Amino acid sequence: MEKRLAFLISLALITSIVKAQIYKSEGVSVTLPDNPTREQVVELATQVRPSYRQLDYQEREMLGFIHIGMNTFSGVEWGTGKELPSLFNPTQLNADKWVKVFKDAGLTGVILVAKHHDGFCVWPSKFTEHTVAHSPWRNGKGDLVKDVSDACRKYGMKFCVYLSPWDMHEPTYGTAAYNDHYISQLEELLTHYGPVYLLWFDGAGTETSVSGKSMPFDWERIFKRARELQPDVLLSGNAPDIRWVGNEKGKGRETEWSVQGINNGEKLFGTLVNYNYRIPNLGSIEDLMHKKRLVWYPSRGGLPLRKGWFYNANDDNTTKSLSYLVDSYFSTVGHNSNLLPNLSPDKTGRIPEKDAQRLIQFGKIISKMKSVDYAKGAKIVPVSGWTGDVSSSLLTDNSPYTSWHTSDVVVSAVAEVYLAK
Numbered sequence: 001m002e003k004r005l006a007f008l009i010s011l012a013l014i015t016s017i018v019k020a021q022i023y024k025s026e027g028v029s030v031t032l033p034d035n036p037t038r039e040q041v042v043e044l045a046t047q048v049r050p051s052y053r054q055l056d057y058q059e060r061e062m063l064g065f066i067h068i069g070m071n072t073f074s075g076v077e078w079g080t081g082k083e084l085p086s087l088f089n090p091t092q093l094n095a096d097k098w099v100k101v102f103k104d105a106g107l108t109g110v111i112l113v114a115k116h117h118d119g120f121c122v123w124p125s126k127f128t129e130h131t132v133a134h135s136p137w138r139n140g141k142g143d144l145v146k147d148v149s150d151a152c153r154k155y156g157m158k159f160c161v162y163l164s165p166w167d168m169h170e171p172t173y174g175t176a177a178y179n180d181h182y183i184s185q186l187e188e189l190l191t192h193y194g195p196v197y198l199l200w201f202d203g204a205g206t207e208t209s210v211s212g213k214s215m216p217f218d219w220e221r222i223f224k225r226a227r228e229l230q231p232d233v234l235l236s237g238n239a240p241d242i243r244w245v246g247n248e249k250g251k252g253r254e255t256e257w258s259v260q261g262i263n264n265g266e267k268l269f270g271t272l273v274n275y276n277y278r279i280p281n282l283g284s285i286e287d288l289m290h291k292k293r294l295v296w297y298p299s300r301g302g303l304p305l306r307k308g309w310f311y312n313a314n315d316d317n318t319t320k321s322l323s324y325l326v327d328s329y330f331s332t333v334g335h336n337s338n339l340l341p342n343l344s345p346d347k348t349g350r351i352p353e354k355d356a357q358r359l360i361q362f363g364k365i366i367s368k369m370k371s372v373d374y375a376k377g378a379k380i381v382p383v384s385g386w387t388g389d390v391s392s393s394l395l396t397d398n399s400p401y402t403s404w405h406t407s408d409v410v411v412s413a414v415a416e417v418y419l420a421k
Contacts, residue, residue, distance in 0.1 A: 027051035029295040032261075032288075041288050048259045050296040053234045054241055058258075058298050059400075061333045063109040063160060063198070064102035065302065065342035066148070070120040071310040073347055078204075079118030081168025085134040088120070093137075093349025095147035099155050101343065101356045105363030109158030109197055111340065112148045114189060116162075117205050119169030127184045130169045149193040158197035161189050165217065165238065166205025174213035183225050190229040199226055203238040206271055219270025236300065240269050243297050245337050246277040250303030250328030252337040257283025258298045261291025300338040303328050305355045311344040319354050325362040373398065378419050385413030 028049035033040065050058070070079050073087040102110050115121045123145035124133035132142050145161070152159040163186060172178040190196055205211040223235055236242035243260070245252050260283050263273040281287050288294060302309075303325070307318040325341070332339040341359055343351050378396050387407045394402045395415070406413050 024052040025049070027054060027296045029267075029293055031293050032291065036289060038285055038289065041285055041294075045259045045285075045288065045294055048294050048296050050258065050298070051241070053232060054296055054298055057198070057234055057242065058338065060108050060158075060338070062107050062329075062339045062341065063111055063158070063300075064105070064107045065111045065113075065162075065304075065309075065340045066098060066345065067113050067116075067304075067309040067311075067342055068144075068345045068349070069113055069116050069122060069310070070118050071116060072345065075312055075314075077308050077310060079116070079120070079168065081118045081130075081170075083118060083120065085120065085130060085132070086136060088122075088132060088135040089137045090345065090347060090349025091137070093144070093147075093345065095144065096151045096154065098343070098345065098351060099148065099151035099157055101351060101359060103155045103157060105341075105359045106367050107157075107341075107363065109160055110148065110152055111160040111162055111198065111200055112145065113162040113164075114145050115164050115167070115185070117164050117166045117168055117202075119164075119167040121185070123188070125185055125188055127181055127188075128170060145189065145193055153194065159193070159195065160198035160200065161196055162200035162202065163189060164202050164205070165215075166202070166211055168205075168211075173211075174215050176216050176218075178215065179218045179221065183222060186222065186226060187229065190226060190233070196230055196233050198234040198236050198242075199239070200236050201238040201270070203244065203271070206238055217270055220266055220268050222270075223268040235268075238270055240267070240295070240297075242338075243299050244277050245299040245301040245332070246282075248302050248304065248309075250301050250325075250332060250339055250341075252299065252301055252332040252335040253280060253282065254335060255284075256299050256332075256336040258296055258336060259283060259288070259294055260297035261288040261294055262297070263292045265293070298336070298338070300340055301328070301332040302340045302342060303332075304342040304344070305358060306344060309342055309344065311346045311352075313346075316352070316354075319352075319358055322358065322361055322365065325358070326365055329362075329366055374419050374421070375417065378417050381416040381418065383414040383416055385410050386415070 030044045030047050032044060070083045070088060071077060074083055099110055114123060119130050121128060121131040123143050125131050132144065133140050149159045167173045170178060170181055172181050206215065206217065208214045226233055234241045237244060262275060305320055307315040329339055343355055343359065345351050375396050376398050380393060380395055385406055387410065394404045
C-alpha cells in the first residue's frame, strides 16, 4: 500500500517541478496538524515542493569532491588546529588537471574543501593567519580557491565550496563572536571567486559531544547572508537544502524520500531537532506522522575513492573497485539520492593516477549505460487504475517533466511495458 501511495506522491509533484525550473520558485513546506492520520500525512506530503535550486541539484546526479589541506601533510583525517602552515607545500599542484579528471568522468561540478575542521584555509583569508599565505607554497602567494574556481569556469563546471563550521584553530569558536568570524570568511568566498553553486556546512563538531565546546551558531543569519550574496547558492549538509544520507560509503536507502519530516519551525534551519539521519525508514509515512513539518530535503552520499577523505600513503592500495563504484551509483542515484565521489591529491598536489583513471572508467560505464534508453518509445498498455484522457505514452516520451497520474481517489494502477527489444 505504501509503495502505491509513494507512486502517487511522486507523480503529483511533476507539475510544480516544471514551474520550479521555469520560474525559479522557492520550495514549499507544510505544517502537520497535531496527531495527524495517515491519510492526512499522505495528502499533505503531496503538497511539498522543491526549490529550483534543489531540482537542478538532483538532476545532476553526481558532483565531485576534493579533499586537500593540512591533513594531507599531517597524515590524519581530523587535525587539531595546532599544525604549522609551513607544512603545506604541494609543489606540483595543478588544479586544472584536477577539474579535467572530473570533467572526463562526466561530472558537472566540483566541491573544494576550503577549510576543514582544523581551521587551515587554502585561500589567503584576511581573518586568520592560519592560511596558505603563511605557507611556503608559491612563496605565500597561492590561492587554491581561485585556482579551482578558474578551472571550473574553463571546463564549464559548477564550483562548490566546503567551509567547515567547526574551527579548532580559531580562539573565538564556542562564543557568539565566532558567528562574525565565520560570516566574514563566508563573505570572502562568495564575493571574490565568481558564482558558487553549493556551500557545504559539515555537521561534524557542531555538537558539543564532538567538539567539546557549546557553539551558539546563528544559522539563520549565516544562511541569510549567503543567499544575500549569491541567491542561487545551495546550502548543503548541516543546512536546509540538502541532507546527509547517513553514511560515508556511497550507499543509500532502498527508498530515499525527498519529502522529509522535521521538528524545526525556522525556514533556514541548521542543526535539526530529533532528526536521526541513520534510521532505515527515514521519510516513510510512519516516520512523517511523528514530525511537525514536511519539507523537500533531498540527500547526498559521499564516497571517498580510497579509505580516507585525505591522502595517506598507507591507503594507496584501498582504491575502490569499479564494481563498488557502480553499485554505489545504483544505491544512491538509483534510490533518489546524489553521489559525491572524492579524489585526494597527494603531498605533491597530484591526484594519484590510479584513482583518477578509476573515476574516469566509472564515469564512462555510467555514460555508456545511459546512452540507450530501451524504454523510449516502448508500447504502454494500461491494465487497471487508468482514468481520464491523458496518454500513457507520456511515461516513455523521454521527458522528466511530463507524466501520467491517477485521479485523487485511485491509489493503485498497473501498466504493461513492451520494450522494443
